[in-house]
Amino acid sequence: MKRRSTPTKEAVLDLLSRRGKAMSQDAIEREIDIDINRATIYRVLNSFCDDGIVHRIVAEDGKQYFAFCINCGENQVPTHHFHFRCTTCKTIECLKEEVHFSLPIGYQVEKVNCILTGTCEDCS
Amino acid sequence: MKRRSTPTKEAVLDLLSRRGKAMSQDAIEREIDIDINRATIYRVLNSFCDDGIVHRIVAEDGKQYFAFCINCGENQVPTHHFHFRCTTCKTIECLKEEVHFSLPIGYQVEKVNCILTGTCEDCS
DNA sequence: TTTATTATTGCAACATAATCGCATTAATAA
């Protein structure tokens, strides 16, 4: 399925890159200029994830957040880093801090999801 | 509000301790001997969390998992450790591996939630 | 032991996040 360029996709990607932080679907719908349907936003975000353009973070509020991560290389395998969710300004940002771990024998990792929750610099 | 001992609470706690892994509400409802209402299970689990008897993990499937953690001391401040979610057997277990990180200045952490997802020893 | 207090439970309704089917629209290739 070949991707097509649309105003919706451009607007979402532009917003994510301008914010520099991870955003949830509802935050995107609220803060974006144009009117985009909820399902469409999810579909666009999921396709971005499939293409490795943005990455998905699930916070301990159970919600998905999407980041056009500046720290991450786009096409290279991303190094695993911590994310910080601020409960005050409701944003999630990628930290430079990398996640290091070693696994017991026989365990195979596919995904890493590390969230620190609290108050960020701007809000404390 | 003083806690009371009930068959429901005992059954849930017993199941969690026997499993030794974190379980979601639906897994508990499915695997427990007696018939317990969904809302009740959530209420029991939440009260356990409030009392520090079990701890809550939110995986990257967005669901809450609850563990009567053997590695954690019960009353002491828990050290942050990684959790491993196996997509095959649908369980989450506490790893001994501790989470280490340092934060940028001005950031304050309240919660730590680190999930590794993949295939566990038994399933690989 | 009996009674009173109130924590606990079940049920139904509700809230929110996320997905899906389907018809329509529009981006791109021919």
Next chain:
DNA sequence: TTATTAATGCGATTATGTTGCAATAATAAA
């Protein structure tokens, strides 16, 4: 300019988790 099919909007649906309320039952008090 036309044909193809990806993208979109809409409504319905699924899933997770919570809440209000009346009924039940665990525990304290008499």
